Amino acid sequence: xxxxxxxxxxxxxxxxxxxxxxxxxxxxxxxxxxxxxxxxxxxxxxxxxxxxxxxxxxxxxxxxxxxxxxxxxxxxxxxxxxxxxxxxxxxxxxxxxxxxxxxxxxxxxxxxxxxxxxxxxxxxxxxxxxxxxxxxxxxxxxxxxxxxxxxxxxxxxxxxxxxxxxxxxxxxxxxxxxxxxxxxxxxxxxxxxxxxxxxxxxxxxxxxxxxxxxxxxxxxxxxxxxxxxxxxxxxxxxxxxxxxxxxxxxxxxxxxxxxxxxxxxxxxxxxxxxxxxxxxxxxxxxxxxxxxxxxxxxxxxxxxxxxxxxxxxxxxxxxxxxxxxxxxxxxxxxxxxxxxxxxxxxxxxxxxxxxxxxxxxxxxxxxxxxxxxxxxxxxxxxxxxxxxxxxxxxxxxxxxxxxxxxxxxxxxxxxxxxxxxxxxxxxxxxxxxxxxxxxxxxxxxxxxxxxxxxxxxxxxxxxxxxxxxxxxxxxxxxxxxxxxxxxxxxxxxxxxxxxxxxxxx
Amino acid sequence: xxxxxxxxxxxxxxxxxxxxxxxxxxxxxxxxxxxxxxxxxxxxxxxxxxxxxxxxxxxxxxxxxxxxxxxxxxxxxxxxxxxxxxxxxxxxxxxxxxxxxxxxxxxxxxxxxxxxxxxxxxxxxxxxxxxxxxxxxxxxxxxxxxxxxxxxxxxxxxxxxxxxxxx
Numbered sequence: 001x002x003x004x005x006x007x008x009x010x011x012x013x014x015x016x017x018x019x020x021x022x023x024x025x026x027x028x029x030x031x032x033x034x035x036x037x038x039x040x041x042x043x044x045x046x047x048x049x050x051x052x053x054x055x056x057x058x059x060x061x062x063x064x065x066x067x068x069x070x071x072x073x074x075x076x077x078x079x080x081x082x083x084x085x086x087x088x089x090x091x092x093x094x095x096x097x098x099x100x101x102x103x104x105x106x107x108x109x110x111x112x113x114x115x116x117x118x119x120x121x122x123x124x125x126x127x128x129x130x131x132x133x134x135x136x137x138x139x140x141x142x143x144x145x146x147x148x149x150x151x152x153x154x155x156x157x158x159x160x161x162x163x164x165x166x167x168x169x170x171x172x173x174x175x176x177x178x179x180x181x182x183x184x185x186x187x188x189x190x191x192x193x194x195x196x197x198x199x200x201x202x203x204x205x206x207x208x209x210x211x212x213x214x215x216x217x218x219x220x221x222x223x224x225x226x227x228x229x230x231x232x233x234x235x236x237x238x239x240x241x242x243x244x245x246x247x248x249x250x251x252x253x254x255x256x257x258x259x260x261x262x263x264x265x266x267x268x269x270x271x272x273x274x275x276x277x278x279x280x281x282x283x284x285x286x287x288x289x290x291x292x293x294x295x296x297x298x299x300x301x302x303x304x305x306x307x308x309x310x311x312x313x314x315x316x317x318x319x320x321x322x323x324x325x326x327x328x329x330x331x332x333x334x335x336x337x338x339x340x341x342x343x344x345x346x347x348x349x350x351x352x353x354x355x356x357x358x359x360x361x362x363x364x365x366x367x368x369x370x371x372x373x374x375x376x377x378x379x380x381x382x383x384x385x386x387x388x389x390x391x392x393x394x395x396x397x398x399x400x401x402x403x404x405x406x407x408x409x410x411x412x413x414x415x416x417x418x419x420x421x422x423x424x425x426x427x428x429x430x431x432x433x434x435x436x437x438x439x440x441x442x443x444x445x446x447x448x449x450x451x452x453x454x455x456x457x458x459x460x461x462x463x464x465x466x467x468x469x470x471x472x473x474x475x476x477x478x479x480x481x482x483x484x485x486x487x488x489x490x491x492x493x494x495x496x497x498x499x500x501x502x503x504x505x
Numbered sequence: 506x507x508x509x510x511x512x513x514x515x516x517x518x519x520x521x522x523x524x525x526x527x528x529x530x531x532x533x534x535x536x537x538x539x540x541x542x543x544x545x546x547x548x549x550x551x552x553x554x555x556x557x558x559x560x561x562x563x564x565x566x567x568x569x570x571x572x573x574x575x576x577x578x579x580x581x582x583x584x585x586x587x588x589x590x591x592x593x594x595x596x597x598x599x600x601x602x603x604x605x606x607x608x609x610x611x612x613x614x615x616x617x618x619x620x621x622x623x624x625x626x627x628x629x630x631x632x633x634x635x636x637x638x639x640x641x642x643x644x645x646x647x648x649x650x651x652x653x654x655x656x657x658x659x660x661x662x663x664x665x666x667x668x669x670x671x672x
Contacts, residue, residue: 179532183535183561183564195553197542198535395626395632396630403644457550457555460551
């Protein structure tokens with residue numbers, strides 16, 4: 001019951017009029033960001049992060065700042081569903097599965113039902129995940145208090161190996177992208193010895209690469225370039241949503257309770273694993289298709305096909321914050337940007353946060369409940385408005401988004417060099433995306449690089465260079481072994497598949 | 506390839522090989538510089554190049570594998586990375602963006618942004634001059650109010666703002 005008390009105090013923090021206002025602003029901005037091409041959760045939050053610098057200086061300001069940014073995240077998650085259903089354009093990778101049934105429904109003239117189902121099940125998924133965060137995160141944080149450098153490095157290792165094991169693409173490309181992130185994180189002054197690394201005499205490189213610039217360039221500019229070649233016009237279904245449609249859909253939804261619960265469970269579980277939201281949405285769609293009695297109708301436009309991926313994606317997107325606040329390991333690029341925000345505001349993410357800043361942590365958790373309610377209300381009432389944004393001609397919206405990205409990149413450090421870097425990252429992001437290099441591992445490596453290295457150094461310093469320190473007790477050994485298993489999982493799967501293939505032949 | 510008139514500007518294989526080679530070079534640079542600052546075990550712990558050295562090594566191994574596979578995979582040469590039409594569309598946006606970013610240092614953020622949006626609306630959107638002037642100015646005034654006034658985040662300014670006494 002300790003958690004309930006703490007949560008109630010959190011509600012006390014989150015329910016101040018100023019924080020409630022920020023919640024609505026955040027959700028609205030987030031939905032706009034989720035709807036616009038070239039702006040997604042990660043870079044939207046990255047662009048708006050500098051705006052919170054002055055806010056975070058005031059007493060209680062860091063809580064307001066995280067409420068604003070996390071609500072942008074919830075809004076972006078909701079916004080992704082709008083473009084998937086009405087325009088058949090998934091705003092985020094985890095919205096891809098929503099288009100399978102969402103867009104056919106919209107074509108049948110049932111866009112309103114599809115949207116209502118998507119928003120409601122998103123809300124349900126997020127709600128389940130927040131409940132899980134409420135009760136599980138204090139436990140995880142307490143457990144992690146015992147962690148030393150070897151354990152923390154093993155957790156980082158697990159995070160990064162999970163990317164390799166979970167990705168369906170080329171494992172070498174995942175590793176390349178990740179290691180480039182680590183290398184870029186190492187650029188600049190080495191915090192332990194004061195040595196300059198990888199700067200080659202350029203003073204602009206002294207500070208190193210800021211991951212916010214990378215996020216804005218890779219996801220923002222890169223995505224605009226990608227959108228460009230697909231053509232400039234968006235043609236979408238009309239968004240008509242009214243109280244009658246909403247109520248009718250709500251009457252239909254309880255029928256899919258099994259799918260909802262299963263998808264929420266899949267989402268919560270996969271969300272804790274990095275990069276989990278996208279596989280979670282596909283997995284729960286696949287499971288629903290196999291287990292539902294309407295399985296054959298999936299893909300033709302049925303409500304259950306929208307419920308499954310949306311519940312899972314939102315549950316995963318929300319539970320990605322669990323490892324972020326308890327261990328300091330973000331589960332998604334957007335969680336990574338939020339983590340970067342904590343560092344910039346002078347907070348140390350990790351288990352100590354629960355002890356040192358309970359107001360902050362529980363204010364954030366309470367705002368997750370309220371932010372998702374705010375999100376549901378805003379999307380249900382204002383869908384046509386948000387859909388209209390996509391009808392703004394590309395020749396206006398594209399330059400405006402580039403200007404916004406440039407402002408975002410500049411304001412991080414008030415440096416023009418960062419704006420040039422952003423464009424370079426944009427071109428890299430475009431090439432990487434087209435060749436199937438995943439971008440999320442690079443961003444996570446950029447954020448975590450210094451901390452991973454620090455823990456690695458301290459760990460092997462303690463053991464005088466003996467790598468067996470990562471197997472020195474059951475906990476760290478188990479984490480390391482699991483990490484290695486995930487790392488070699490693509491290989492194991494390929495070998496296993498090869499063996500079975502031979503036996504069959 | 507989608508159709509005959511829109512020929513491929515670069516094959517997937519060429520770009521794949523090129524990018525992997527660039528990444529491989531980057532990995533070698535990381536290894537070389539880490540070796541320079543010390544990739545060994547020092548007196549009381551690992552030297553600063555210890556961790557990045559292995560990062561560089563992993564970059565080399567993984568990009569080497571990508572490179573090796575791309576060279577062996579001839580089928581990739583048939584796939585188009587980008588067609589000429591697509592490349593043109595991208596350059597139409599990318600080149601003005603580069604010019605825009607370069608000009609900010611001289612004209613300031615607000616003036617260059619107005620010119621940038623106006624250029625797009627006129628050249629791609631073919632809007633009337635009234636629209637081409639009013640929309641960008643409106644958008645940028647809104648940004649000015651948001652950033653400079655509301656959030657007090659100053660953006661670089663140029664001669665115009667100085668003349669107006671806003672700098």
